[in-house]
Amino acid sequence: MKKSIAIDMDGVMADIEQYIVDWYNKEAGTTITRDEIQGMEDHGLFPDKELLLKILNTEGFFRNLPVMDGAVEVVKALMEEYEVYVVSAAMEFPLSLFEKKEWLAEHFPFINWKNIIFCGDKSIIDTDYMIDDHIKNLDFCKGKPLMFTAYHNVNLTHHKRINHWNEVSGLLKEFEEAAE
Amino acid sequence: MKKSIAIDMDGVMADIEQYIVDWYNKEAGTTITRDEIQGMEDHGLFPDKELLLKILNTEGFFRNLPVMDGAVEVVKALMEEYEVYVVSAAMEFPLSLFEKKEWLAEHFPFINWKNIIFCGDKSIIDTDYMIDDHIKNLDFCKGKPLMFTAYHNVNLTHHKRINHWNEVSGLLKEFEEAAE
Numbered sequence: 214m215k216k217s218i219a220i221d222m223d224g225v226m227a228d229i230e231q232y233i234v235d236w237y238n239k240e241a242g243t244t245i246t247r248d249e250i251q252g253m254e255d256h257g258l259f260p261d262k263e264l265l266l267k268i269l270n271t272e273g274f275f276r277n278l279p280v281m282d283g284a285v286e287v288v289k290a291l292m293e294e295y296e297v298y299v300v301s302a303a304m305e306f307p308l309s310l311f312e313k314k315e316w317l318a319e320h321f322p323f324i325n326w327k328n329i330i331f332c333g334d335k336s337i338i339d340t341d342y343m344i345d346d347h348i349k350n351l352d353f354c355k356g357k358p359l360m361f362t363a364y365h366n367v368n369l370t371h372h373k374r375i376n377h378w379n380e381v382s383g384l385l386k387e388f389e390e391a392a393e
Numbered sequence: 394m395k396k397s398i399a400i401d402m403d404g405v406m407a408d409i410e411q412y413i414v415d416w417y418n419k420e421a422g423t424t425i426t427r428d429e430i431q432g433m434e435d436h437g438l439f440p441d442k443e444l445l446l447k448i449l450n451t452e453g454f455f456r457n458l459p460v461m462d463g464a465v466e467v468v469k470a471l472m473e474e475y476e477v478y479v480v481s482a483a484m485e486f487p488l489s490l491f492e493k494k495e496w497l498a499e500h501f502p503f504i505n506w507k508n509i510i511f512c513g514d515k516s517i518i519d520t521d522y523m524i525d526d527h528i529k530n531l532d533f534c535k536g537k538p539l540m541f542t543a544y545h546n547v548n549l550t551h552h553k554r555i556n557h558w559n560e561v562s563g564l565l566k567e568f569e570e571a572a573e
Binding site: 217219298303304305307308310311314315325326327328329330331332333334337338339340355 | 397399478484485487488490491494495505506507508509510511512513514517518519520535
């Protein structure tokens, strides 16, 4: 049986970082840069919390996210060796549910609907590997965690780090070899 | 730590059986009864498959499902002793995603969004118990399966059966005592 991988959307398959900074600046009239937010906590990021929630609940926000560089090619390649599941914490923003499904259909049409999971927390997800940017998911995951670099985790060192999709296959091979 | 339960929506929390028979009859001009479909396979149920798909993709279909008798009270009571997750195979019908979320907010407002999972297949869901009507989910679930009675499973005997929500607490106690 193929080993399974849970792959997160925002910050992993979807390149949300510059996108949300730009959107926030436009709405708030600020000039926050991507460099400035490196190392910041997820919820300490933007001063106007209400505006942030408004943005995340705006129609089209999740539908128009750019794809992370390399994600399409590498996910497609991984599917030959692994059972790949998309596992996204979409439940907090109900409008995002349909948009995320549409986004996947556009950019990752080769992923079957059976392998897509929209959840709240990820604590009952059981896969051999989990690729995610949030330690709240990685710290407690049942499989082996791989931390995708994001502004909020740049200073953390307790998980194997992925800086770019092209590193994923190598890291998975390392895990496989260590397990043999 | 509380033990966890995954609870299915359609046919378990939501009383879909009479509802879909009525809807189909209205559209097709047939007179299929709930009694007639007992013991039938899930996909052998209605002669016009295309019409069935059209119904399942109709706006409002999932939003207006009636609640299964006893579900609200028992789920609320279970949450005192268990970590309850709603796990619904909603991904096949993208329109249902938002409607199911709204339906839960209306009828089960006490269930936190963190505990809601919309998925395709349920093979990577890991909870101590699973309450579901489909053996495709129960046969391979990682926890202990409880089969909620539905037309398509009335002749099956290989899982503990629930005929009504008021039987659930007793069945869970049986499992707990057997495990001691």
